[in-house]
Amino acid sequence: MKKFLFPVFLLVFILGYTQTKIGGIVQDENGDPIAFANVLFPNSSEGTITNDNGRFYYESEGDYNTIEVSFIGYETKEITLAGKVNYNMQIVLKEATEQLQEVIVYTGKQSKKDNPAIDILKKIWSKKRENGVFKYKSYQYDKYEKVEFDLNTIDSALIKSRMFKGLEFMFEDLDTSRITGKTYLPMFLNEVFSKVYGDNGLQLKKEDVLGNKNSGFGGNQAITAFVEDLYSDYDIYDNYLKFFDKSFTSPLSRTGVDVYNYVLSDSTFIDDKWCYNIIYYPRRKNELTFKGDFWVNDTTYAVKKINMEVTKSANINWVKEIYIEQEFDVVSDSVFLLKRDYMLSDFAFSKKEESRGVYGKRTTVFDNYTFNLERPEEFYKAESDPYDPRVFQQDSLFWKNARLEKLNDDESSIFKLLDTLQTVPKFRTYYDIVSVLGSGYIEIDKWNIDIGDLYSTFGINDAEGIRVRGGARTYFGQNDPWRLEGYMAYGFDDKKFKHGFSGKFLLDRKNRLIISGGNRRDIEQLGISLTSTTDVLGRSIASSGLVTVGNNNRLTNINLSVLSVEMEPIKNLRFQFGGAFRTLSSALPSEFSLDYVDPSSPTGVSSEVKQFDINTTIVYTPGRRTIGYGVERNTINDNYSTLVLNYTKGLSGFMESDFDYGRLQFSYTQPWQLGGIGRLTSTVELGKTFGEVPLGLLSVIPGNQTVFSLYNVFPNLDFYEFVTDTYATLHLEHNFNGRIFSRIPLLRKLNLREIVGIRGAWGSISDENVALSAPTNIPLLAPNREPYWEYSFGVGNIFKIFRLDFNFRGNYLDAPNARPFGVTGTFGFNF
Structure with a gap:
């Protein structure tokens, strides 16, 4: 029946x-x-x-x-x-x-003087600052956001495949996308309701999250962080819109006339307002552009509706479709406010019509705007806690009133479907596989531990030969207030065990007061960083490179113990104070010596450095956004700058520490999104050591003898080729994101991306420090004659995953074994 x-x-x-x-x-x-x-x-x-x-x-x-x-x-x-x-x-x-008399046909490059669509566009530019919330002294509004992920292009072959055997019930309720017409199955839904407040005079804004509800993978912060970064806010009036780490030229951009064709197509009433319809589409293929149309009011020249769809030829990976809709509401005759924002992305390995993928959809609805309510400055600076447990425990009555847009039948069924799937062993297996690939850890739920990191299991170097490593960490949940972690490693040539372990404890969540400590005994390549390591668990790729250029024999035995206290009283401003005791000696003394002059030694020479340091560090990361409130958090964006100021004081005598010295270091890293010409990353580092120290405590200009492209190192320098006590380095790397190659007919379809880089270093070393390390068997040279520099040209996105860099040495070519040219590469899944 x-x-x-x-x-x-x-x-x-x-x-x-x-x-x-x-x-x-x-x-x-x-x-x-x-x-x-x-x-x-x-x-x-x-x-x-x-x-x-x-x-x-x-x-x-x-x-x-x-x-x-x-x-x-x-x-x-x-x-x-x-x-x-x-x-x-x-x-x-x-x-x-x-x-036709009433139609003007534009082909090729349009005339800016005679095109009525471009005349309207100019009026939009002149009026844009008068539209929206920024026209009032202060404002507030309600914001409701839902993010959903769906499996799409579902057919009978997929349903009957072995992968989904036993999971056929998942496909009982399928719907079709109103954008693409493809069937889809909801897999994840996250809802957030918040109130937003702003004061344009004070230039302050805050958002109070009142409710957060998710189903599916909501407990996985790595996935949640990915979603947060994926669907960052944007303004269609900006010249460039950032999606998937790429800058797309906005159709309302002042530079839009150089990349788009515009056609005045129609006019009609929308909400009792007479509006013009303008169609736009790109002049060239393979550029980061949209096609679509928008409706604009004939008197205020505020956009009423707009849709934007990324062209299939756009140089972006793993994304087949990007579709955006925005609707604006009329507040008065002259003010239009954002009412609804919808974005759909179709993630797939191929851009073919029949290829399967995953929809990512975000819908944001804005309502209940109120203006010019006076509030003190303290109101905006007093942030609410978005991780208050009550935020995640709101009842159904709250959500009934909070949803500014009701869930459709498919969305409503997600909660029940995902609860059911969590109990199905086969689905849990698939979820665990994806989780392991993403995090590198195998979850053992019944013991509350993770096994890993799996990506650090194997390595090789001249001192240890082949090495294996295994580790584990405690894991009760994403927001653990404490975490213990450790590893063991074994080298088959030196036949020695190594280890590292650490503990972190969050004492005060509001001020991010954290105490941490640990110990590490291992072999490390210290010549790849200007800053002495205090990480008892990490390991540079140079320490275990499977393939290296020349001998990777300048390795160090390190026994490091650290204890530190960290706090973040102001958002993105961290203070850290701690102590570290390290013992350093060469892992291959016959090939790389850390010996120094020591009058107290019977031989007058010591081969081991024992050093106790006190470290004070200030880290400022303006614009950084994080997710989670435990002792470890995930960063959800990469467009913030990082400023680090560090002072290290070495104490002699304490715990048999050998040297008394001071070191001041500063670094500043800044990504620059340069509109349509790509992304520039810059880093400046400065440092000065006060007092006499041996080679093991000096600052080494970071070289790179691996075959991997690494940022902030010099790929044509050997490890320890330049050693300093005073230094300044500069790194510039620019990714044009295919801007140049897209204009070359034979290369256009390959979607390659061009990367250029230039690096420089200047430094000096005092005669006293050279004399102190005279027993070493490597020369102590600094780039003080003139700044050392390199440049490189790279081709990225080869087969969507590879990047090759061709590196050239600019000077100091007369140095022994100098490498004037080298090739490095890397791979990764980048948009």
Whole structure:
């Protein structure tokens, strides 16, 4: 009986629900697809634009009988729809045989003087600062956001595959995307309700999160952090919009006329406001651009509606579709405010139409705007705790009132579906595999520990030969207030065990007061960093490079114990104070000596350094955003600067410590998003050591004898080639993101990306420090004659995962064994 009633109810639902769906391809008379053709429902503001391949799909809640298809240079065609659902439509447009009086056709590079669409665009630029919340002294509004992930392009073959055997119940409730027309299965949903307050005079803004609810992978902060960074806020009036670490030229950009074609297409009333419709599409392929249209008011020139779809040829990996909609509400005759923001991304390995992927969807709704309410400055500086347990425990009544946009049936079913899936062993297995690949740790829930890091299991170097490493950490949850972690390693050549262990305890969550300590006894390559290591668990890639350039024999035995206290009384401003005791000796004395002059030694020479240091560090990371409130947090963005000021005081005598000295160090790293020409990363480091210290405590200009491209090192320097007690270094690396290659016909389709870099270092070493380390068997040289410099040219995105860098040494070519040229590379899954 149920099997009979279900299709009956389904039929009644379809007949009783007014909805129009269209999809297909637009071609010319030769059968070639017409990209960026306009597909509209007549006498409305609803419609879409074909993609690069001439295909389109659109859903409307309205009841329409016809569509109108047009493109510049072709005759407009009106088509009667056969029903409510019209898929696989094949529409052929004829070339225009005569010029219509009311239509101006623009091909190639448009004239900025004669195009009415560009005249309107100029008025948008002049008015944009007068629209929105920034026109008032202060403001507040409610904000509701939901983020969803769905498995898409589901067909019978997938449902019947071995992978989903036993999980067929997942596919009982499938829906189709109103953007792409593909079936999808919801897998994750996160909802957040908050109140936002701002004062334009004080230039302060704060957001109080009142509710947070998730289902699916919500307990995994790595996934949540990825989602947060993926869907960062943006403003369509900005010249460039950042998505997936890329800068896309906004269709409202002042530079848009250089990359887009604009056509004034239509005009109509929207909410009693007369609006113009402007279609835009890119001039060239393979650039980071959109295609779509927007509606703009004829008097205030504020955008009322806009949709943006990234072209398939855009130089971006693993993303097949990006579709954005924004709607703005009328507050008064002159003020438009953001009402709804919708973004859909289709993640897939291939951009082919039939390829399967995962939808990522974010919907943000804004309401209840209030303006010019006086509040003291202290109100904005008093931040609420977004990790208050009450925020995550709001009841159904709260969410009924908080949802500014109701969940649809599919979204409502996610909570039940995911609760069920958590109990299915096969699904848990899939989840665990993905989690291990992402974190590098195997979770042992019944013991509350993780095994790993798996990516550090194997290594090789000249001192240890092949080495193996295994470790574990405590793990009760993402927000643990304390964590213990350790590892053991064994070298098959030196036949020695190594170890490292640490403990971290969060004593005060508000001020991020953390006490930590640990011990490490291992072999390390210290010549890859200007700053002495205090990390008892980490290990540089140079210490275990499977392939190196020349001999990787300048290695150090290190026995390091540390204890420190850290606090963050002000957001993104951290203070750290601690002590460290280290013992240093060469791991291969016959090839690399750390000997120094020691009058107290019977031989007059010592081969081991014992040193106790007190360290004070200030770290400032303005703009950094994190997630979580435990002793370890995840960073969810990468566009913040990092400033570090460190002072180290070495004490002699205490715990048999050998040297009394001081060291002051400063570093500043800044990423620069340079609009349409890519991303520049810059780093400046300065340092000065006061007092006499041996080689093991001097500052080594970081070289690189591995085959991997590493930032902030000098790939054509050997380890310990330059040693200093006073230094200054500069690193500049710019990724054009394919800006140049996209203009070269033979390279355009490869979606390669060009990277250039330049690096420089100046330093000196005192005669006293050279004399102190005279027994060493390597020369102590500093780049004091002139600044040492290198430059490089790189090609990224080779087969979407590889990058090759060609590195050139600029000077000091007369040095023994100098490497004038080298090739390094790396791989990774980057957008």
